[in-house]
Structures are given as structure tokens and as C-alpha cells.
Amino acid sequence: GHVADLRGVGRLEAQLTALKAEIDALPKLPSESHLVLRKILVNLRRLAGRLGELEQFFDAETIPERKSRLDHGLFVSHQPIDPKIFWSNLTLGSVVFRHSLRVAFACVFGYLLTRLINYGEHSYWVLLTIAFILKPAFSLTRERNVQRIIGTLGGGLFGVAVLYLVPGKEVQFGIMVLCMLGTYSFLRINYLAMVCFTTPFMLILFSFLGMPFLELAQERVFDTVLGCAIAFGTSVLLLPSWEADQLAGHLKGLLRANGSYLDLIISALEGRKVSQLSYKLARKELYVQTANFSASFQRMLNEPRNLQRSKKHLHPFIVLQHILFSNMATLATDLLRREPRVHAPVLVHSAQKALRTLQSSLSRLHAEKEEGSKEGAPAAEQAPAAEDSLMKEQLDYINQVCVDMDKALRNLGL
Incomplete structure (x- = not known):
């Protein structure tokens, strides 16, 4: 029906x-x-x-x-095993290398400190806390610090309450099993929930092994706080990586993805057939670059205020990027749905004008101006056909958004 x-x-x-x-x-x-x-x-x-x-x-x-399907392997990023990648990262300019130095220094410092303090029998908890907490970005490290401390305190109180108020070993064992299941269930989903389940699981488990759970809970809290303090201090003082320093790289990738997507629209306007594979790859790249830039901006907002850069100009830029993407996606979908044909030169010129604006913005972030592939000579202004009048309005709007993004980029001062 x-x-x-x-x-x-x-x-x-x-x-x-x-x-x-x-x-x-x-x-x-x-x-x-x-x-x-x-x-x-x-x-x-x-x-x-x-x-x-x-x-x-x-x-x-x-x-x-x-029966024919797209090659989905092209939509997955592949990392080749190449020694050049390893050697190219052995520099302080590499975020990975600087993070590796921070982790190594924090772990060595934490180990030496636990040997000097000699508190408890599970000092390795300090090293585990450092390894889990310390992240390449400061905002992620701070977030994990808060989650680790809250989860340890909350889980510790729950574990002590179970051991004090629940006399039956069978019931305690059942609660321990549930906490163990919760630990591994939330391991890669929710870090705070995972820590809340891990602490009572460890306390009940060690109490079954004959250890005093109250002293064990105190040691667990002390080691957690000590590890969090070392990780937080290292992320701030030793070769820190601030998101404001990474914005230029994300902007370059975003502008390139915008240009590639708009380049496909120009090809369709000029009557060339655009394959579904190339279109979807360009769309996927634009999705990824937009998400990377937005995530970097959100992480920057969680960093110290004196290190945040051009916050009031970045937010309008992100809004304009989403507006640009939605309008280009609407236009591209409409073009690819139809049979290929040569559109009016004024439409091609309008799209090329928007592309040149994007390339001009990108060249401002580079030492050398990048070469455009679709600039061409300006087309003579003429009224488009009636069926293309709406498309002309869409292209003019896209061009205006690109101009506004270029103005916002000038105000960023990157």
C-alpha cells in the first residue's frame, strides 16, 4: 500500500x-x-x-x-607504519612529543615522591592516576582531575558504607560483582561513572583479602589526590599545550575543506559530472574539520582566561561556518540530483567569487598565497534564467557569508 x-x-x-x-x-x-x-x-x-x-x-x-556500493575504506583514516612519522615527532614543536615528556616526567616524579613519603602499600595508585589523568590538552586534564576526585570520594564513601552497614559477606560479594560490571561497562563511555564503581569494587575486594578497609580508603583518597595534583601541575608548568596555539592549524583545514566542497559545486555548475564518491568524501572532510574546530574552541574556553584568544570573534566565525555549510549542502544536493548541464555564466562567476574569498582567507594564514584552481576571468553580468534565479540568490548569499567569515578572520589576529 x-x-x-x-x-x-x-x-x-x-x-x-x-x-x-x-x-x-x-x-x-x-x-x-x-x-x-x-x-x-x-x-x-x-x-x-x-x-x-x-x-x-x-x-x-x-x-x-x-549491488554496487561505495568503497567505505576511503572514509576511514589510515595511519601507515613509517619510521619517518616517529622521527618527525622528535621535536618540541610536536604536541605528541611534548605530551610524552610530560607523562614521563610526571610518572618519574610521582614514583620518587612515593618512595620518599613511603605511605601505604599501594603507591602504584599514584602512577596509575597520573597515567589516566594526564592528557595532551589542559582542559581534558582538568576535567579528568575533577572527575577522578569526585568519583574516588563518592565511591569511597559508598564502599565504606557497604562494608559498615551490610554484614553479610554474600551480599557484599554481590555488590562487588555489580561494581565490577559497572567499572568495565563504563570504562570507555563515562569516566566519572567508571571511577565511582571502581573505588567500592577495590575496597570490597581488598577487604575480602583481609586488609583494613578504612585505612585502605584513606590511602586510596590520598594517592588519588596526590596523583591528580602532580598531573595538573605538570600540564600547566611543563611544556603546556594551549588550544589557542592550535587554532590556526584547525582554521587552515576548515578553509581547505570549504574550498574543496565549493569546488565540487563549481564543477556541477560548469556541467561536469560529479561522482557520489568524491562528493561524499568532500562532505565527510568538511564535517570532520568543522567538528575539530568547534571542539578546539570549546576546549579553549576551559583554559585560563588570560590564555584565551579572540573569544568574541571566534564564536561568530563558528556560527557563520555552520550557515555556510548548510547553504552549500542544500545547493550541492539540488545540483547533484539533476542531470548535468551547463548553467549560466553568472552562476559560475558567483561561486568562483566565493571560492576566491575562501582562498584569500586561507592565504592570510599562510606565508605564501595558495594557487586557486577555479578563479578564471570574471563572467559578464547577465540575468539568469527564471529557473536559476533562486540558485543565483543562494550563491550570492553564500558569497556574502564567505565575505563575513573573511572579516571575522581578520579580527582574530592569528
Whole structure:
């Protein structure tokens, strides 16, 4: 029954074409704009296209054509085993090398300190805390510090309460098993929950081995606080890595991904066929670069205020990036859904103008200006066809967003 309903997609396309003609026939007043109606029409066309895809999916005649699939291995990042990668990181400019030095120094310092203090029989807890807490980014280290201390104190109180208030060994053993399951269940999901389950699990386990649990809980808290203090101090004082210093690299990757995505749109406007594989790879790269830049900005906000850079200018830039991506994705989806054809030169020129703006922004972050692949000569301004008028408005809006991003980038001072 549902498949039969989808047979009306062709009639829906005809109705949408008639609706577009009615919108084009509306009088153009200076105080009114039909851009909202045109955007609604674009969304309706996208819905009609998806319904058409569903109709083809359930059509028995097209099932053999769906056997070909994209090479999903291209969407996964691969790290080759190359000695050059190791040697290239043996420099203080490498974030990985600096983090390795911090971890090594913190562990050696923690080991020597536990030998001098000689407190308790489980001083290795200090080293385990340092290894788990210390992260390449300061904000992640601080977050893990807070979670580790809260989880240890909360779990320690729960474990002591169980050992004091629950007399039966069988019930204590059942609680210990549940805590063990919670520890390994949340190991890679929620660090705070994992620590809350680990502490009572260890206390109950060691109490079964005949150790005094109250002294054990005190030692556990002391070792945790000591390890957190060493890790936090090392992340601040020894070769710290601040997110503000990494913003330029994330910006370069983001602008390159924007340019590659817009380059595909230009190819489609010029009548060249764009494969689904190249389009999805460019879209995936833009997703990744946008997420990396946004995550870096959020981590910077958790760092000391005196080290945060251009915070009031970065937030508008991120908002503009999301606006740009959504508009380019809408335009690209509409272009790839249609048969390839050469569009009006004014449309190509508008897209090339936006691309040149992105390349200009990227060149500002480089010592040398990068060479553009699609600049070309400016096209003669001429009115586009009626069916391309909405696309011209979208491209002009994309170009304006690129200009606004370039202005925001100038204010960043990177």
C-alpha cells in the first residue's frame, strides 16, 4: 500500500513546477521578498526527490542496480607504519612529543615522591592516576582531575558504607560483582561513572583479602589526590599545550575543506559530472574539520582566561561556518540530483567569487598565497534564467557569508 502511494511522485513534481511558476509570477514589491517562498519550494523539491528514491528502492526492476556500493575504506583514516612519522615527532614543536615528556616526567616524579613519603602499600595508585589523568590538552586534564576526585570520594564513601552497614559477606560479594560490571561497562563511555564503581569494587575486594578497609580508603583518597595534583601541575608548568596555539592549524583545514566542497559545486555548475564518491568524501572532510574546530574552541574556553584568544570573534566565525555549510549542502544536493548541464555564466562567476574569498582567507594564514584552481576571468553580468534565479540568490548569499567569515578572520589576529 505504501509503495503504491509513492507512485504519485511524478505528479508531485509537476505540481511543484506549477507552484514555482506561480511564485515567479508574483509581483515584486520593494518592501517584500519571495526568498522564503523559494527556499520552501527547494525543500519541497528535496522531499520529492527523497520520495522518488524510496520509490526506486522498492521497485523490483531497480534492485540489481543497487549491488554496487561505495568503497567505505576511503572514509576511514589510515595511519601507515613509517619510521619517518616517529622521527618527525622528535621535536618540541610536536604536541605528541611534548605530551610524552610530560607523562614521563610526571610518572618519574610521582614514583620518587612515593618512595620518599613511603605511605601505604599501594603507591602504584599514584602512577596509575597520573597515567589516566594526564592528557595532551589542559582542559581534558582538568576535567579528568575533577572527575577522578569526585568519583574516588563518592565511591569511597559508598564502599565504606557497604562494608559498615551490610554484614553479610554474600551480599557484599554481590555488590562487588555489580561494581565490577559497572567499572568495565563504563570504562570507555563515562569516566566519572567508571571511577565511582571502581573505588567500592577495590575496597570490597581488598577487604575480602583481609586488609583494613578504612585505612585502605584513606590511602586510596590520598594517592588519588596526590596523583591528580602532580598531573595538573605538570600540564600547566611543563611544556603546556594551549588550544589557542592550535587554532590556526584547525582554521587552515576548515578553509581547505570549504574550498574543496565549493569546488565540487563549481564543477556541477560548469556541467561536469560529479561522482557520489568524491562528493561524499568532500562532505565527510568538511564535517570532520568543522567538528575539530568547534571542539578546539570549546576546549579553549576551559583554559585560563588570560590564555584565551579572540573569544568574541571566534564564536561568530563558528556560527557563520555552520550557515555556510548548510547553504552549500542544500545547493550541492539540488545540483547533484539533476542531470548535468551547463548553467549560466553568472552562476559560475558567483561561486568562483566565493571560492576566491575562501582562498584569500586561507592565504592570510599562510606565508605564501595558495594557487586557486577555479578563479578564471570574471563572467559578464547577465540575468539568469527564471529557473536559476533562486540558485543565483543562494550563491550570492553564500558569497556574502564567505565575505563575513573573511572579516571575522581578520579580527582574530592569528
